[in-house]
Amino acid sequence: MDEHAARLHRLRWHCRRALLELDLVFQRYWQRVGDDVDAEQAAALERLLEMEDHDLWELVSGRCETTDPQLNGLVERLRQV
Amino acid sequence: MKITQRTFDAVIVGAGGAGLRSAIQLSESGLKTAVITKVFPTRSHTVAAQGGVAASLGNSEEDHWHWHMYDTVKGSDWLGDQDAIEFMCRKANEVVIELEHYGMPFDRTDAGKIYQRPFGGHMSNFGEKPVRRACAAADRTGHAMLHALYQRNVRANTQFFVEWMALDLIRGAEGEVLGVVAMEMETGEISIFQAKATIFATGGSGRMFYSSTNAFINTGDGLGMTARAGLPIQDMEFFQFHPTGVYGAGVLITEGVRGEGGILRNSAGERFMERYAPNAKDLASRDVVSRAMATEIKEGRGCGPNRDHVLLDLSHLDPKVIMQRLPGIREISIQFAGVDPIREPIPVVPTAHYQMGGIPTHYSGRVVAPRDGDPDAIVPGFYAAGECACASVHGANRLGTNSLLDLLVFGKSAGDSVIEDVASHPKSLPDLPANAADYSLSRLARLDGQVDGESVHEVQLALRRTMQDHCGVFRFPDLLKEGVSEIMAVAERVGRSGIKDKSKVFNTARIEALELDNLIEAAKATMIGAATRQESRGAQARADFPERDDINWLKHTLWYREDNRIDSRPVHLKPLTVDTIELKKRTY
Numbered sequence: 001m002d003e004h005a006a007r008l009h010r011l012r013w014h015c016r017r018a019l020l021e022l023d024l025v026f027q028r029y030w031q032r033v034g035d036d037v038d039a040e041q042a043a044a045l046e047r048l049l050e051m052e053d054h055d056l057w058e059l060v061s062g063r064c065e066t067t068d069p070q071l072n073g074l075v076e077r078l079r080q081v
Numbered sequence: 082m083k084i085t086q087r088t089f090d091a092v093i094v095g096a097g098g099a100g101l102r103s104a105i106q107l108s109e110s111g112l113k114t115a116v117i118t119k120v121f122p123t124r125s126h127t128v129a130a131q132g133g134v135a136a137s138l139g140n141s142e143e144d145h146w147h148w149h150m151y152d153t154v155k156g157s158d159w160l161g162d163q164d165a166i167e168f169m170c171r172k173a174n175e176v177v178i179e180l181e182h183y184g185m186p187f188d189r190t191d192a193g194k195i196y197q198r199p200f201g202g203h204m205s206n207f208g209e210k211p212v213r214r215a216c217a218a219a220d221r222t223g224h225a226m227l228h229a230l231y232q233r234n235v236r237a238n239t240q241f242f243v244e245w246m247a248l249d250l251i252r253g254a255e256g257e258v259l260g261v262v263a264m265e266m267e268t269g270e271i272s273i274f275q276a277k278a279t280i281f282a283t284g285g286s287g288r289m290f291y292s293s294t295n296a297f298i299n300t301g302d303g304l305g306m307t308a309r310a311g312l313p314i315q316d317m318e319f320f321q322f323h324p325t326g327v328y329g330a331g332v333l334i335t336e337g338v339r340g341e342g343g344i345l346r347n348s349a350g351e352r353f354m355e356r357y358a359p360n361a362k363d364l365a366s367r368d369v370v371s372r373a374m375a376t377e378i379k380e381g382r383g384c385g386p387n388r389d390h391v392l393l394d395l396s397h398l399d400p401k402v403i404m405q406r407l408p409g410i411r412e413i414s415i416q417f418a419g420v421d422p423i424r425e426p427i428p429v430v431p432t433a434h435y436q437m438g439g440i441p442t443h444y445s446g447r448v449v450a451p452r453d454g455d456p457d458a459i460v461p462g463f464y465a466a467g468e469c470a471c472a473s474v475h476g477a478n479r480l481g482t483n484s485l486l487d488l489l490v491f492g493k494s495a496g497d498s499v500i501e502d503v504a505s506h507p508k509s510l511p512d513l514p515a516n517a518a519d520y521s522l523s524r525l526a527r528l529d530g531q532v533d534g535e536s537v538h539e540v541q542l543a544l545r546r547t548m549q550d551h552c553g554v555f556r557f558p559d560l561l562k563e564g565v566s567e568i569m570a571v572a573e574r575v576g577r578s579g580i581k582d583k584s585k586v587f588n589t590a591r592i593e594a595l596e597l598d599n600l601i602e603a604a605k606a607t608m609i610g611a612a613t614r615q616e617s618r619g620a621q622a623r624a625d626f627p628e629r630d631d632i633n634w635l636k637h638t639l640w641y642r643e644d645n646r647i648d649s650r651p652v653h654l655k656p657l658t659v660d661t662i663e664l665k666k667r668t669y
Contacts (some may be wrong), residue, residue: 001584009587013244013266016120016298018128021332023297024417035123045604061412
């Protein structure tokens with residue numbers, strides 16, 4: 001398995017969260033993108049997954065916004081899945 | 082395959098509240114302690130607990146542990162063990178204050194004490210009037226608790242094995258537990274964790290239901306391992322349901338929605354709660370509303386193409402009310418039901434929330450299983466705490482805020498018992514049986530070698546559908562009978578499931594297949610327990626046996642994997658120091 005594929009495998013597991021809401025959002029996200037995640041997107045996802053679950057849900061559900069331009073696109077995508 | 086062998090004084094499986102609380106006890110006492118966890122500790126499902134933790138601190142008004150004990154026994158519909166309940170309620174203040182000292186940011190009164198608020202079922206003076214007993218950290222109590230416990234473990238040098246999955250218990254010739262076999266997700270490598278003590282704190286199995294509020298990690302792993310090791314699981318028929326989870330997703334819609342005027346409707350648009358609870362209507366208690374919804378669905382008045390849900394209608398409310406007083410609900414509806422509740426009703430179903438049953442334990446956290454006529458015989462080396470365990474303090478029904486208390490008290494208690502047991506048997510580690518990992522390896526080999534295996538996803542879906550349709554909030558004899566045969570058919574399919582991706586690195590497909598092996602054991606215990614228990618008590622509501630039957634069923638159900646054998650243990654009606662809280666009808 002190449003490094004990028006291993007990275008995506010790890011990311012999929014890191015999308016297992018403490019809150020059902022987030023599990024469902026990330027499940028839909030992976031169904032939508034499959035393995036079509038490039039290095040830049042993977043880096044954004046890694047950073048997003050560092051967040052605490054409640055804060056992440058507030059962001060994904062639109063109750064707050066990120067000031068980080070690199071995360072904007074991903075957050076918008078998660079809101080739409 | 083190379084098997085690494087690691088040795089510890091104690092190995093804990095699970096790093097939610099119970100596992101972390103046990104680990105503090107052990108590490109601070111100097112025992113070499115390993116914690117194995119599928120996800121990073123602060124991603125455990127304890128994070129989702131919002132309400133608070135019960136303790137009769139009496140900071141806001143007079144309170145007493147004995148009143149708390151009375152409420153818990155009554156809440157349990159007298160199936161809880163009164164010695165364990167007394168133990169928990171008496172220990173509550175101590176564990177909450179310890180948690181405060183660990184840095185838990187509890188809400189405060191103006192005088193600087195821990196602020197307490199009322200919570201359903203918690204009363205003063207033996208059921209007289211509501212009392213403020215719940216200690217909370219805003220609406221993030223579980224999250225704050227988990228962080229405080231984790232930081233304390235870091236200080237105590239607990240050794241974490243993060244993103245490892247325990248696969249099976251190792252038992253010796255005398256039935257004693259000698260450790261676990263576990264897989265490192267990053268490499269797929271298998272290790273033996275040999276230990277003088279093994280504590281399970283693996284959480285619940287709420288994912289067995291199609292509609293569940295539980296996160297994906299809650300697959301009953303501890304229950305599966307326990308059942309496969311030949312030990313019983315107790316009282317699994319008692320599952321707490323919440324009436325309004327979003328259909329198809331399970332995400333909770335708070336009771337506050339009905340409080341603001343939300344109305345439940347069936348396929349004819351009828352406000353059916355008027356028939357079931359003419360006064361309280363949609364605001365009747367959780368179990369009444371859930372059973373009414375299940376009856377509407379069973380009798381063909383459900384909504385949608387499968388007539389399998391009802392509708393929660395808010396469309397008559399002023400949009401401003403929805404936007405201002407129910408923040409979050411609109412986002413949840415749009416995100417998970419695809420409807421804007423300002424214009425359209427939200428599809429909802431009764432949704433599984435908490436598992437009252439589990440691995441039977443003494444209040445010391447030691448696992449018990451009947452042996453040689455002793456219903457409470459200890460399984461040496463084996464301990465359990467939290468939702469995966471059944472002490473039993475919740476009996477047939479759990480009171481809100483008692484789950485966080487359970488994991489603190491019994492997490493600590495299991496830790497203390499390990500310290501005591503290790504000190505009284507100071508000899509070196511017991512010998513492992515030859516080829517201790519063989520059983521786990523054979524399960525992995527079966528999975529990897531399966532030809533034309535059934536999709537894990539499909540089988541898991543069949544499992545969850547079967548449980549929801551046949552063993553939901555209201556249980557009907559015909560559906561239970563069918564349910565038992567169907568869940569056994571699903572179990573056979575689990576044994577034939579396969580994965581296409583055989584890679585080693587973070588292979589989520591393999592992990593999900595192993596989780597399914599666990600979930601099916603919990604599901605069989607639940608379905609068979611529900612079909613066996615011919616009474617209604619707490620969360621077990623049978624249409625054909627509508628009353629509690631203390632003559633025949635005041636006992637704990639035990640389910641064994643081998644031949645689906647059912648046995649029972651007596652309920653401990655005698656508390657530790659006070660008089661028995663005598664049986665009576667549970668009314669509020």
